[in-house]
Each structure stands twice: as structure tokens, then as C-alpha cells.
Amino acid sequence: MPEAPPKVPLVLAPTPLHKLPYFSQELSLDLWIKRDDLTGFAMGGNKGRKLEFLIADALARDAEVVVTCGSTQSNFIRQLGAACSMFGLRCVAAVMDTPFDGAAGKPLKKHVGSRGGNVVLDEILGVELHRFPDDDWEVLYGHAAALVDQLPNAYSIPVGGSSPLGAYAFYEAAKELKESTFDWIIFASSSGSTHTGLAYAFDGTPTKVLGIACDPEPEITADFAEIGEGLAALIGHRHTLRSSEFLMDFGSVGGGYGVFTEESQAAISEMARREGIFLDPVYSGKAFAGLMRQAGSGEISGKVLFWHTGGLPALFAH
Numbered sequence: 050m051p052e053a054p055p056k057v058p059l060v061l062a063p064t065p066l067h068k069l070p071y072f073s074q075e076l077s078l079d080l081w082i083k084r085d086d087l088t089g090f091a092m093g094g095n096k097g098r099k100l101e102f103l104i105a106d107a108l109a110r111d112a113e114v115v116v117t118c119g120s121t122q123s124n125f126i127r128q129l130g131a132a133c134s135m136f137g138l139r140c141v142a143a144v145m146d147t148p149f150d151g152a153a154g155k156p157l158k159k160h161v162g163s164r165g166g167n168v169v170l171d172e173i174l175g176v177e178l179h180r181f182p183d184d185d186w187e188v189l190y191g192h193a194a195a196l197v198d199q200l201p202n203a204y205s206i207p208v209g210g211s212s213p214l215g216a217y218a219f220y221e222a223a224k225e226l227k228e229s230t231f232d233w234i235i236f237a238s239s240s241g242s243t244h245t246g247l248a249y250a251f252d253g254t255p256t257k258v259l260g261i262a263c264d265p266e267p268e269i270t271a272d273f274a275e276i277g278e279g280l281a282a283l284i285g286h287r288h289t290l291r292s293s294e295f296l297m298d299f300g301s302v303g304g305g306y307g308v309f310t311e312e313s314q315a316a317i318s319e320m321a322r323r324e325g326i327f328l329d330p331v332y333s334g335k336a337f338a339g340l341m342r343q344a345g346s347g348e349i350s351g352k353v354l355f356w357h358t359g360g361l362p363a364l365f366a367h
């Protein structure tokens with residue numbers, strides 16, 4: 050067993066795990082929720098776990114500035130901003146309001162706003178946002194790489210914190226479920242380290258790990274397979290998962306990343322009104338809408354876990 054990578058403590062773990070009484074009955078499932086919206090760190094969300102390892106790595110490499118990229122309304126950049134300022138690191142991020150997949154083109158429908166929400170929090174935290182006009186994700190990655198070249202002692206973190214270390218955080222987080230075994234684990238999947246970590250944690254078990262896609266690129270799981278190769282080396286896992294072994298449901302993406310869908314807006318309302326829990330329009334609302342659809346068509350059954358990944362500040366974006 051290789052040595053565990055170093056970490057700095059940021060989140061209050063284990064996060065709560067509890068049953069969803071209303072939806073269990075409504076969807077004829079034994080439905081549970083894992084509350085990573087309640088990590089207790091910088092307004093919650095799945096990125097805090099990844100940052101425990103990513104920031105430890107940045108500090109071990111004597112970085113002075115951390116550079117990343119994402120959408121203007123990124124939950125990752127908000128949590129990274131908090132972690133950086135706590136450890137005396139500058140936080141620089143290249144952002145676009147609505148980066149898109151070149152093949153699909155720029156979305157035309159109503160999408161999450163680029164003011165308010167996370168941007169307010171980024172300002173409080175002192176994040177240095179470099180704004181660029183909307184374009185393909187690849188162009189955004191290029192802008193981030195150019196910033197890294199300009200800044201001495203810069204530590205670069207890929208979009209969403211999705212490196213093997215980010216995935217390691219979710220490989221570890223799976224242990225919080227202890228002896229509870231689920232037939233399905235379902236969550237919002239985007240840059241892929243949440244999905245990759247969980248998929249490796251349950252590889253070879255009967256538990257099926259299903260991501261609900263928030264981006265329209267069907268080839269996105271090729272990136273997950275690559276992150277997984279790095280993770281497999283970190284944990285000494287013999288079987289490396291192929292792209293096709295990551296279960297992904299693309300049925301809830303709608304008009305693209307960050308684009309509102311009626312289905313997810315309805316899921317957000319129902320979850321808030323019936324269980325007192327908020328979901329967000331970019332990720333967790335689409336994921337829960339996907340779970341409801343899968344339950345309705347009988348594709349999932351039994352004991353199911355919805356892993357809430359956070360994202361609540363986007364509800365206040367305009």
C-alpha cells in the first residue's frame with residue numbers, strides 16, 4: 050500500500066448521511082443523502098475535500114500563487130480562494146461566464162448569471178479573477194496556462210480540482226459510508242474527480258456509481274479514465290478503469306453547462322419544499338432530476354444514495 054498523500058484539514062468530516070423520507074416514498078426507493086453541501090468549509094460543496102490534498106501539495110512545493118480556471122460562477126474557485134488565503138497563497142483564476150464545448154457551440158438558452166453568488170464571495174476572499182470572453186473550454190485552459198507562465202512559483206490546478214489528488218479525496222470520502230451498502234450512488238459529475246474517486250472506491254463491489262452529466266461532451270469519461278490512471282498509482286489499485294466503465298447519464302444536461310432546465314428547476318423546488326434541502330441549478334439540481342427520472346423509468350431501485358455536492362451560492366447568481 051503506497052503512503053497516503055499529505056493533507057491540510059479544511060472540512061468537517063464525516064458529513065451527515067441520512068434518509069430522505071418524502072422522496073423515498075414518492076420514488077419507491079430506500080433513498081439516502083450524503084450532505085457534502087454541509088462540509089462546514091467556505092459555504093460547503095465537494096471541492097473542500099479535494100483542496101485538503103491539493104493545498105497540501107502546493108505548500109509542499111513551496112508555491113506562492115495558485116492558478117486555476119473555470120466559469121465565473123465556479124464553486125471550486127470560491128473554495129480554493131478560501132483555502133489559499135488561509136495558507137497565505139495568492140489565488141488567481143482565468144474565468145469565462147459560460148465556457149462551452151466547441152462542438153456543441155455557445156448555448157443560447159438562459160444560463161446561470163455571472164454576477165452575485167460565488168462572485169460576491171470571491172471578492173470577500175480576495176480571489177484575483179481574470180475575465181475572458183466566452184469561448185471553448187480549451188481556450189480557457191490556454192488562458193490559465195499563460196497566467197502560470199507569467200507568475201513565478203505558481204502551482205497550477207486543473208478545472209474543478211480534478212487531478213489524481215482531487216480524486217483521491219473522494220476515494221477516501223467513500224470510507225465515510227462505513228458498513229452502509231448501497232445499490233446505487235448518484236451525484237452530479239463534471240470535471241470528474243468526484244466520479245473517479247467514487248468509481249475506484251466501489252470498483253469490484255456490487256455498488257453502481259452513476260454520474261449525472263452536467264456537461265454535454267460524451268467523450269468526457271476519457272478524461273476521467275486519465276485522472277483514474279493517476280489515482281490507481283496513488284492507491285496501488287491493480288485494475289485501471291476504462292472510459293466505458295464510468296457510468297454516465299447525459300439525459301439531464303439540457304442546453305449545456307450552466308444552462309437552466311425545467312426538470313432541474315422543478316427538482317430544486319420539490320427538494321426545498323418537501324425535505325428542506327436546497328439544490329443548485331448547475332449541478333445538484335440536474336443530478337437529482339436525473340435520479341428522479343431514472344427511478345421513474347425503473348432503471349434504479351433498492352437502496353440509493355444521492356451524494357449532494359453543494360453549489361448553493363449559484364442560487365443567488367443573477
Ligand SMILES: *Cc1c(COP(=O)(O)O)cnc(C)c1O
Binds near residue numbers: 124209
Ligand atoms: C464541481 C461540482 C460538481 C462536479 O464535481 P466534479 O468533481 O468536478 O465532477 C458537482 N456539484 C457541484 C456543486 C460542484 O461545484
